[in-house]
Amino acid sequence: MLSAPRYWREIRYRYRLIGSRCLKCGKIYFPRRLVCAVCGSRKLEDYKLSEKGKIKTFTVIRRSPPLGYEKNVPYVVAVVELEDGVNVLSQIVDVSPEEVKIGMPVELTFRKVRENGKEGIIEYGFKFRPIFE
Amino acid sequence: MHRVAVIGVGCTRVGELWDKSLKDLIVESATKALDDAGIDKVDIVYVGNAYSKILQTQGNLGSFTVDSLGFEGIPAVSIEAADCSGSLAFHEAYKAVRSGLVGKALVVGVEKMSDSSPEEVAKALMSCEDQDYVAFTGVTQPGLHALVLRLYMETFKVKHEEIAEFTVKAHKNASNNPYAQFKNPLKVEDVLRSPILADPLRLLEYTTVADGSAALVLCSIEEAEKMGKKPVVEVLGSASATDKLYLPERIGKLSFNATREAAKKAFEEAKFSVDKVNFVETHDSSTIMGVISLEDLGFVGKGRGASLVVEGGIEIDGKIPTNTMGGSKGRGNPVGATGVYQLVEAVLQLRGEAGKNQVKDAKIGLTHTIAGVGNFATVNILGCL
């Protein structure tokens, strides 16, 4: 069972897609890092990532989803390459799996992600959806 | 520094072994390895396991294993690194014997998965990934492999049937392996027509629930020679390496730094290069991982792995015989034990005891395990010179 503090600690980053930027070498990361993996600096700041990107690769989860995701099946999970060059793993929503393609432009949205039983916390966070011109 | 020998090997059958517990599996493989070595005592036990804490809520496997064998009193080390647990246990035992601080070491890899529900197993398989930003998306372990598979096919313009051929070859070799999980021959159409696990990855491209245990005994070469062991299988190089946990940070390379780094270190120690290797046991947790591993280990160029497979280059009489006893797909993938199975198989090849799948003039073999989608890797090089 997920504890409230564990969920609460990540809210800021998961709700708004916040990563971190190294103050020394400028490298941007998602998820956030406490130590820069390029230059070793421990001085990093929160960094709001771009809310638009395109699909680099994707899959469709059809079988044996994790507990709490059963209602979503089938659902698309993709690596999204954001405009600032950072790759993010995310569900893609508001589109049927058959229509998803590599290179498809997508934008940030905010959704329910997981239910933890009847009594547990309902978790929210970022997902992406296609941008239709 | 001592040169290190493998003087005993043993393993259980791989599969859904309903009548065998974690303890039964450990004792069966360990006693076989001890009998093979002709000894009944060791100085230390290293046990590799990935999921007993999650699936059996059994922790403290070091003490558990030693007690199961009636060895109480000796030290024990329990090691978890997902699919690399067993091969990392071997690597650590190797370092201890090499240093001279340890005389005889027993390495046991074990996994018991068939008692658990598919949901529990799926959760366990995801435990090697970041929980807050990878598992949280709802992606499954096969889903992560599928992301790599799709990008690989798109980038290198490789057809799915070429990659799926890896399963066909695995089952072919497994059909001659008495302890393999899947001995049924397959055609590539069977693989591509099997149900979709996570698009585009098919069920028959991915390993499944398996129980099993494998074990081996290590000591110094001097000790092995004193015991009259002949031929002596020697560990010529052994290394492990890590990579970033978050796959999106490194997926674009379609190559795994952990494998390349571990291979580089192992070959530096062995003081020769990849062209000296006569066969390889790699970790095809999925078809695409098998293909990329052949490239990362240096057996074939980037983007050419699947062609090597299709052209028959990985068959027993091919350019580089691969997964000679069926690999993770054919022999089966009892996760924490898989790395030890590979080492047992390498020893059998080097001793000339691999039966119908014996590689002719096998002098040097390489084993390679990779955790998840590349966040950890081990490479071991064994020889019988």
Ligand SMILES: [Zn+2]
């Ligand atoms: Zn930096």
